[in-house]
Amino acid sequence: MRRKIIAGNWKMNKTPKEAAEFCKMMKDKVSSTQVDVVFCVPFVDLFPVLEQLKGTDIGVGAENMHFEDSGAYTGEISPLMLKEMGVTYVVLGHSERRQYFNETDEMVNKKVKKALDVGITPIMCCGETLEQREAGITIEWIRIQIKCGLLGLTGDEVEKVVIAYEPIWAIGTGRTATSEQAQEVCRAIRQVVGQVYGDAVAEKVRIQYGGSVSGKNAAELFAMEDIDGGLVGGASLKEEFQQIVHYQK
Template identity: 60%
Template sequence: MNKTLTEAGGLINELKSKIAGDSVDVVFCVPAVNLATAVELLKDSKIAVGAQNMHFEESGAYTGEISAKMLTDIGVEYVIIGHSERREYFGETDISVNKKVLKAIEHSLIPIICVGETLVQRQQGITIDLVRMQTKIAMQNVSAEQAKKVVIAYEPIWAIGTGMTATSLQAQEVCLAIRKVIAEIYDEETAETLRVQYGGSVNAGNAAELFAMPDIDGGLVGGASLKAEFVDIVNYEK
């Protein structure tokens, strides 16, 4: 929940002029009130636009919610589903995440599914078990062909906005576990095609090391995406 319409427009214009988008896929996931403007400002670029949330019903008496059809109608291509803050503050569950994933896919939106553990859960040694469960439930009734277009983002809750970052090996371990469970549900080809990202205090200083890991396909960037530093994360190989 950052940036007014004017502020968002300024940041988008600043960033898009410095991001070619040729070698990597870049998506700006902005607050709902800024979506239409973001789509318009980015229409001549290779940068896509994503929403931060959506409802799992087609329409109806769900005041304050946004449907998948509303998003696609204005040109939104991606939607974040099950972010830890949605789970923690707004009561999202693994079941509601799955419903949203299915509705997003039905409308050809690409879901960015968030999974991850709290610090207590990591200390209890249940990170892999928890993330496997979250992934399995999120992907229920998703076909192999549909799964290949999905993005799954591992975001350790203890590393979001805290300045703490999972080490590259910790992040790789969990992202590999996600890929393995996808292979179990579907097959190796699907597991290799589906994108697995890391999110949790990603910044220009740690991006190259994180993204060098074999099972980390990119980043779900939070606070650093609100600054010009985001360009350095996108261009980490240069």
């Protein structure tokens, strides 16, 4: 039985002071023995968030990282820096990184490999645009992203990767894929992992849905067979996040 994982992706929101105050208020409210809970926060918020969540079961993740340990990469953050701080997760290949910062499948693949090398769990994102969905190529597009993102990994490594399916047309728009649409793509992701790495590996991989997840739709989405939690954007910045974490109540 795959354990659900619900991760908040704060994006470029909350100053360090705001982050500390929010986590102080929320840590007891989102503590859970039923699911894994993670806050993925801006780099400058990592230290105060780690301090506030010390001693809890809530994981802390970064929203990106470089694929080199060190070097002349002005403005970048290395995986070793994150590891030493105590960061345990990192979001990689988010559609906003791909769209605004020209990240490619090859770059995402390098980052996934590096995260695993240093012992940080990668949350690898994939998703299609509205135009791609309307053209009927959603599944083909997602299959390519998954194959490229996991290229060169062993089955044991793939089992440690969290895959987040986020239809780009549903991110921050208030539009949400129906539970059936989300399940269809998450099932296709599990199938392509199975084709490459075997069914045993595919059954262990956790696949999240992201895209306007809310307290109102979380239970229906997470009830789907191949949806193992959510990568939550805007709602993770508010008290509503506790409703998503405790969706079973």
